[in-house]
Amino acid sequence: MGEFELIRRHFQRPGVALPGNVPLGIGDDCALLQPAPGFQLAVSTDMLVESRHFFPDVAPQALGHKVLAVNLSDLAAMGARPLGFTLALALPAADEAWLTAFAQGLFALADAHACPLVGGDTTRGPLNICITVLGEVRAGQALRRDAARAGDDLYLSGRTGEARLALELLLGTGWAIAHTPPDALPRLRARLERPVPRLALGQALAGLTHAAIDLSDGLAGDLGHILQASGVGAELALAELPLAPDLQALPEAQRLDCLLNGGDDYELLFSAPPDARAAIEAAARTSQTPVHRVGRIRAEPGLRVLNAAGQPVAFSTRGFDHFK
Amino acid sequence: MGEFELIRRHFQRPGVALPGNVPLGIGDDCALLQPAPGFQLAVSTDMLVESRHFFPDVAPQALGHKVLAVNLSDLAAMGARPLGFTLALALPAADEAWLTAFAQGLFALADAHACPLVGGDTTRGPLNICITVLGEVRAGQALRRDAARAGDDLYLSGRTGEARLALELLLGTGWAIAHTPPDALPRLRARLERPVPRLALGQALAGLTHAAIDLSDGLAGDLGHILQASGVGAELALAELPLAPDLQALPEAQRLDCLLNGGDDYELLFSAPPDARAAIEAAARTSQTPVHRVGRIRAEPGLRVLNAAGQPVAFSTRGFDHFK
Structure with a gap:
């Protein structure tokens, strides 16, 4: 399985329509987001590393949940509503079963909060997961x-x-x-x-x-x-x-x-x-x-x-x- | 040197004012960005891993330049203007000389394009650099x-x-x-x-x-x-x-x-x-x-x-x- 096939199979979801405030999702040089008029964009990044943030034998489904949850928690702390997130993933190998379970955990939480995956990067390397989450909050109302x-x-x-x-x-x-x-x-x-x-x-x-x-x-x-x-x-x-x-x-x-x-x-x-x-x-x-x-x-x-x-x-x- | 001290010393720049479209930068749960009215937000993420994207002995100043450059290049390919970027960094150790040179290369390019660092994450782990860049492009004018x-x-x-x-x-x-x-x-x-x-x-x-x-x-x-x-x-x-x-x-x-x-x-x-x-x-x-x-x-x-x-x-x- 190649890199593009990996992304297509596990992270692109042609059957899932993007919300109106995401004019362009995965597959271009950038994704495009449209915060509502009068709103500011809230952005936060977290990087999770094996053996430091999670045990090597953690269930991949739980890991998929957690990496997004900790980022959504940053949006919550600003009073922001999720717009979407990017996922950068360094993987030692393209393990089908692992990826399937990881994506399940990830998308279950993403779907629950209408927060689509809009882009990212995959590469080979020591397991490392970096999510950037984007949200919107009315100008002047962010919880600082x-x-x-x-x-x-x-x-x-x-x-x-x-x-x-x-x-x-x-x-x-x-x-x-x-x-x-x-x-x-x-x-x-x-x-x-x-x-x-x-x-x-x-x-x-x-x-x-x-x-x-x-x-x-x-x-x-x-x-x-x-x-x-x-x-x-x-x-x-x-x-x-x-x-x-x-x-x-x-x-x-x-x-x-x-x-x-x-x-x-x-x-x-x-x-x-x-x-x-x-x-x-x-x-x-x-x-x-x-x-x-x-x-x-x-x-x-x-x-x-x-x-x-x-x-x-x-x-x-x-x-x-x-x-x- | 602790994590917060590392961020303060190398990545916070109290003397550098944030532009008006970045109401809130490093130091909160999220950064806040304000795209101009009529503009959409363009977002792209790249992850660079040692020995795969760069040689272990690459000059850290050059590496700081390149990790941001490849992300800005994605904004360029959408016709977008940079607003800011986040940096997530996994480091095997907090090496002062390395961090100083890396930050120099990074900020020289960031400053040249008025693209401030607005947030991020640092952790210990195999060297991994993940940048998410954010820009704005007039609605309907993105180069797809x-x-x-x-x-x-x-x-x-x-x-x-x-x-x-x-x-x-x-x-x-x-x-x-x-x-x-x-x-x-x-x-x-x-x-x-x-x-x-x-x-x-x-x-x-x-x-x-x-x-x-x-x-x-x-x-x-x-x-x-x-x-x-x-x-x-x-x-x-x-x-x-x-x-x-x-x-x-x-x-x-x-x-x-x-x-x-x-x-x-x-x-x-x-x-x-x-x-x-x-x-x-x-x-x-x-x-x-x-x-x-x-x-x-x-x-x-x-x-x-x-x-x-x-x-x-x-x-x-x-x-x-x-x-x-």
Whole structure:
């Protein structure tokens, strides 16, 4: 199978019509997209590398889902609606079964969000998957990291920590195995491998909230990006953070680490003024997404994590860093 | 040096202002771009892998130039004007000297075309560089592959074959060494490593010509893409193809192979109706780009290559394919 045949067989879908805002898809020097009048284009790129972002034996269908999901999550964090994506793929070999399953996982998610594959590149090389996702957001309504204000409430969609616990179980880490229900791995693994991008929530929040970010490197580290970009600090109320049942038996230090430094959560963390509480609740309902108020933005710099008694809890931020 | 420090030090440029059509650049979940009213967004992605697209010992400055150049060439082939690009980079290690030189080559070309880096991703892994370039083109004026019509003239910018000859010299191929001037390697290597994207020409041609493509895999193979997409054939007049002085001493078969199957040329090949000849010449002058009329589009399918006497020449198309 040659390169063009590989693309034709696995990634071109002549039976699937392109939406009206994609005048030209795969097969030319460029794809053409038409954002709606008054909208800006949002663009984000993520690169996933074998053994670093995923295990070599990950199910290709789950991988196809995840590479697109992590990019769609960036659109969600801007309040943008997906327009389409490009896929660049370096493959050690053209493995038919692998490609079929990968494409299934990829397109199932793409179709669910009306986000067509519009172009890309394939080459031979160590497995590497790079997706660039394109979306649109009304000019002035994007949810930026630098827009948090002192006095804002801090909100979290869903809950954190399960993807990290799954990772520790798959790595065979002792404390994880000792304190996790024996039947938990399949559902925890789904949290790691099949994150759900919070697109409906993000779009419902556009123009409503101040700052937003999606959680890829851990709650505390990603909150740190908002605080730094906005020049503010924050208080996080541990008692308000929703705790997944599978994390309840963990020793306190590890539970805290999963919740705050977990990574791979792909939930939205956002800030909004207190007078927006009813609107935030309505956005959560409309988008059928659980949302919790978990803290507040303060003028004083730094992040304080408070226990149920309002006392500061010691912990260390440890966002993931590929070069440390 | 950590990941964020690496990005800050080498790829964020606080002193360089973003143009007005880039409301938000590096540092958020997405970048924001604002195509002009009435324009469509053109997007293209290329992935370059070590030992496949470039030699492991390539000068990083040249590599920085080339990865962006091949993407800008895709914008040129659509008649689009650059808006910005994203860069995803997998690196075996954070090598300061390498990154500094790579960024120099990259930004020199980006600045020359007012095409800012707006976002991206860095990770550890086998060296892999993936660029997605974004541009804008007036709705309906993009130069598509499927728009060639029987009777069109066929034009080529610049000339083909030198990049391929450079590659053969670097690989130590006998016929290349035996028949190339001994002082030719530096200038041939520049053709391979520092291609010039034909952006000014492409924009001057938008709305003027029928079909266009940029030559990455070889003139004959890439012309084949236009013919297939447009449902037409073509005649190519060998005598009209400009011949680089360094190719003149090659044996005929190898010369033909370099000219027609060379690859890495990054010239534009395009078709236009005969009544556009004066306008094409004007576009070539305005953009200060050499353009030659090298053949014509025919209704009969297939590609015929004719010698100076108008007789068909036997040759085999051999576009590069990563999976053959």
